[in-house]
Amino acid sequence: MELDYKAIGKRIKIARIKKNLTQEAIADKIGITPQHVSNIETGNASVSLTTLVAIANTLTVSVNDLLCDTVLISKAVFEKEAKELFEDCNEYEIRVLVDVLKATKQSLRTVKLFEDKIEDNR
Template sequence: MERELDYKAIGKRVKIARIKADMKQEHVAEKSGLSPTHISNIETGTTKASLSAIVSVANAIGVTVDDLLCDSLIHARPQFEQDIAELIEDCDDYEIRMVKDITEALIATLRRDAHLRQ
């Protein structure tokens, strides 16, 4: 089964990674050999970025291709675990407890209704 790439999700991850790296689109463009317009189009998901463009952007920003493509990968557990860890790293005790309780309820519901995935 072929899975379609989610270019909007890839673009969102590129933008987030670029911002975390404190880089402007122009700097990513310069380091990747792509035009600033192309970087902008990748970030908005309005273009279907080639594999070579994604690799160039990942290298320019200093992230892995998996970091950018994980929403389109079936086996991307480590990346999603890292995303979850980043989401909760600045939570206070109350927020952590609520996230844990909600996650526990969500997992129970997902497993109870697993037959609906088919």
């Protein structure tokens, strides 16, 4: 399994922006260059475990929050993101989003059943 460094970088950038920190501030706090932070955020550089933990600690997020696009068991992270997504929605937006989610879920399960039947017939 390969790590998705672009997804990790994107999550780092989002967490950094939410904390209102600059790349320079993160770099200063963990002892790397701002350019390296930039390269990590764009996925142009891999991030060591030590640096990833330092970034997570600085941003007060879990490493799971940063790796959830690569880790197979990440349901809790995505449930938290879904909850946060709804927090600033009005009633109409929530209703529309829930309708879209229901339709998407049904479609996913229908396609999965269809794929399973094809596999059974092979």
